[in-house]
Amino acid sequence: RSFWGKRFYAQLAAQYDRHNLYIAAHFRSFGPITNAKRESTLQGYGGGDALQIRLSDGKKKVNLCGWYDSADKSPALTADWGDLPSPFLLKQGAREAFAADADGRGYVQELALPWKVLFGGTPQHTARLAATFQLWWADLTPRFSFYASTTLQRRGALAVRYKMPADDDLSLGLFDPQGHLLRWLMRDDYCYAGPNRVFWNGLDQWGRPVPPGHYVIKGLYHPALTTQYKMTLDNPGSPPWPTPDNHGDWLADESIPQAAATDGKWVFLGAPDWEKGVGIIAVNQKGQRQWGSRVAAGGRCISLAVDGNYLYALYSGPISTDTSRIYLGHHAIGRALLVCLDKRTGNPARFSLKHPAMRIATWRYRQDYHWLWTLRNHHSFSAATYGGQPRYFATEVGETTDALGVAAIGNRVYASLFYNNKIEVVNALTGKPTGQTIAVQAPVGLCAVDAHTLLAVSGKQVVKINLAGNTVTPLITSHLVAPFDVTRDAVGRIYVSDWGKSFQVKVFDAHGKFLHAVGKPGGRPWVGKWVSDGMLLPRGIAVTNAGKLWVAEEDGSPCRISVWNAQTGTLLKQYIGPTPYGGGTFFWVDPKDPTQMVAEGTRFKVNLVKKTSKPEAIVFRRRGIDDPFTPDGHGSAWGHCQVMYHDGHQYVAMNVSGNMLTIMRREGDVYRPVAALGSEGGPISPKLKLDGTQIDCWDSDLGHHEYEGYFPPCFRYHFGQNYSWSDTNGDHLVQPDEMHWVKTVHGVPYKKGTQPTLGDGWGTALGPDWSYYASGDYRDHVVIFRLDIKGWSANGAPLYDMADAKPIVPLPRGWSINGLYVTHDNHLIVCYNYEWGSSHDTIGCYDRDGRYLWAIARPVAAGYHAARGSAGLLTENTKNVHANNAVYDFKLPGVGDVVGTWLWHGNIRPYLFTTDGLYVGTLLQNTLLGPKALWGESYTYFFQTPAGTPYVVNGGTDAEDILQIHGLKPDQVGRFTTSYTLTA
DSSP: OEEETTTEEEEEEEEEOSSEEEEEEEEEOSSSOOBOOOGGGTOGGGTBSEEEEEEEOSSOEEEEEEEEETTTTEEEEEEOBTTBSSSBGGGTTOEEEEEEOTTSSEEEEEEEEEHHHHHSSOOOTTOOOEEEEEEEOTTTSTTOSOOOOOOOOOOOSEEEEEEESSSEEEEEEEEOTTOOEEEEEEEEEEEOSEEEEEEEOSBOTTSOBOOSEEEEEEEEEESOOEEEEEEEESOOOSSSSOOTTSOSSOSOSSSOOOEEEESSSSEEEEOSOOSSSOSEEEEOTTSOEEEEEOOSOOSSEEEEEEETTEEEEEEEEEEESSSSOEEOSOSEEEEEEEEEEETTTOOBOGGGGTSSSEEEEEEEOOOOEEEHHHHHHTTOOSTTTOSBOSTTSOSSEEEOOSEEEEEEETTEEEEEETTTTEEEEEETTTOOEEEEEEEOSSEEEEEEEETTEEEEEETTEEEEEETTTTEEEEEEOSSOSSEEEEEEOTTOOEEEEETTTTOEEEEEOTTSOEEEEESOTTOSOSSEEOOTTOOSSEEEEEEOTTSEEEEEEOOOTTOEEEEEETTTOOEEEEEEOOOSGGGOSOOEEOSSOTTEEEETTEEEEEETTTTEEEEEEEOOOOOSTTOTTSOOTTSOOSSOEEEEEETTEEEEEEEEETTEEEEEEEETTEEEEEEEEEESOOOOOTTSOOOSSOEEEEETTTEEEEETTSSOGGGTTOTTOEEEEEOTTSSSSOOGGGEEEEOOBOSSOOOTTOOBOOOOTTOOEEOTTOOEEEEEEOSSEEEEEEEOOOEEOTTSOEEOOGGGOEEEEEEETTOOEEEEEEOTTOOEEEEEOTTTOOOSEEEEEEOTTOOEEEEEEOOTTOSTTGGGTSTTOGGGOTTOOOOSEEEEEEEETTTEEEEEEEOSSTTOOOEEEETTSOEEEEOSBSSSSSTTBOOSSOOEEEEEOTTOOEEEEEOTTSSEEEEEEESOOTTTOEEEEEEEEEOO
16 A cells, blocks of 8 residues: 555555456545546556556566546556557456546556466466556646655654644744754655654754754644646637647747738748747637647748648748857848748648758848837838847847748749848749749738739739739729738738738728728727727738638737738737746736736736636836836846835836846836836946947847947946936936946955946845845855835835945855845845855845845755756755745745745746745646646746735746645644754
């Protein structure tokens, strides 16, 4: 009998007769029997509940697996390939049956295994049979097996006795009289009620002997920590996470939807860059994803075209011609790449079978860019001013590019080259240019009418091209402002996406006569109340045979695919999301109204019971060059967003980058910046000549990429300096006299009165008293600084002067810091760099004046590579705490103030611990399936409702998967304290 608490256990029994070996198992778990693997896979152990049996008679070994095939609703029993002539035992006389427990939380499995099938006949009476059993549970790990880390070692010589109030999970900590954590004796381990004892070796968590003396034992007990999935925000997939059949999840995570095409029934959608998501998807008439393709092409933009059984994707953007990974104005070209896919499977087809992406054109990379706030303010979006954005689509910069449209008919693919005033003709079978081109002025979107006719957007008109003679005739010459894409429906009507002041899709008859427009003129507001019948930057368009107009809107606040009745212009459906990479968005929940959640710069009205969400307003967006502290809604947060209140007004502090913390104040539906703290850049590369007004954008196509004019002119000559800004005049814009600059030192020993460049990679902190915390490096120390608030302006802006920042925590050299967080009870949580730093600790806790309270020792091999199989195998110990940062703290009666953390690498787990140093537990599951999945390089958030209910938000699936945390209710938890004396 195997027993693990009262939640997972199994009983096994066996007997035999001359015909069969009989095995019975009784499993108990959290839910009903589940296994997603079909019998044909021979891999029941990888799909859920299963029983593996290994038998040996000393001459022959047979490996078996029995499970219930949930898809076929029938028993499955197989042998490993090669163990038996046929692996399917149920077809050879074996029998298997299942009976569910009455409460649905377990089942009985019985097997009859013919001796003849196993070993060729009945064993002799004196034969010995060796057997091992491996038990698999569906709700535990990615392999769906029970897992426990076991070490055979001598029991510790010292015993700590305690009395457990209830059968529950228990964490025990040994503390000195000052409250410093010496070590955890138990971490969320199951324990029976009554007198107990735990043994230890007399060493603290750093391996040092604990001296004789009087100590304190703190205990925390609670039921098993579990999570209950509620709903997903900001990913419209069904389901909104990856699935083995490739139907789940949605589109790309590192770019915005741009392209749409249809074969009349299915719709194909594209975005140029991805990492966890996919770049191209196919959806059926109901919007259900049919497949997703991870084409490795990328660039600034993508266009799609369908012809017959094939889908063609055209990518356009730059690539570096050297290996420096720093763009200095040269060593780069633009290129157009063409990909061919089977439209029904998404698999490579035709030329892409041998060459995934064919280069069909190149040009000189121009770095012709415009700031998006300028294009928004002047209604000047057009093909001549905007073609796409660098990877991540989060820097507020748009670039022009050359290859902007594609069409396909017969054995030819046509690619528009905007810069070169021509359309390139490509052989659809080989993916190579034919050498033929068609002269068209500034071509953009293309649409094939038939084998003889092509439509093309050219300047402010749509032209018809006779392919027989390559003659170009104007077709639509009015009612267009800045057209981009063009398509047709089944009866010949022409649709044109229009930018400039329009932001609509214009509809014309086959002769070019204007019929009507779809969408509100001018689109929805860039910021403010949500207007669902307004588009923002409608780009790729497609019309199905059912008369549905699909529009890829190229705006990331939020990402949206809208579907309209092509004839009436009525909005039918909108697909919102997905989030940026790893769920990384500026996410927060209104503490007073948890039905209001913000993601991708948008406030949503959320109903967790009905599992619905509806956008209510775009709550922030940069207004101009003098508004540098307003983030991009599609940007990735570098730390937590913290909701605070002052004088009846709501504020949000957000880490826009590792060295910029912005404080925004809510005014109606929008948030405007009122203060900012941080530093203007830092050492990147001496080759980049930064003076403070540029931004260094990580551009995966080119490397470090400098864009001039991101910051106001008053930032010039302040590169590398620390600053504080307060909006003293109430206009939410930066004026030179509102900036307080402090010159910084680099590469020198610590000296009182100096400041290094301040910033923490995964978040600086703002305390409940509005004090700001950040760290910086000297040659001999890492130092944490605190900057106190000086007061408030009449307009509600917190007032700071960076010159007043004072050092509070000096740390040894090499103790680099990932992030800082300050709890409700004013404890400073310091998360050290577990990958590249040399600290002895992974987390430290201090009071606001820098007095040391407690720390958690750094786990062995806690870094990126250790989590992937090298020494330490951190993934095998789910209780080895390390973190990129703390991001939230709960107020839990009976427990106290509980901190929640998140991890980018390492074992990628979120952890909970109290602010006095007790381990509480960890959440989510080590799998890649479902809303509880743990993905590397993903964000985790937490929130608590006014009623006290705690939640965790998992961003691993490029979504905000919202899960309620169970096991911490006030009537379920408890703490106790006892004394402990260690004698010599």
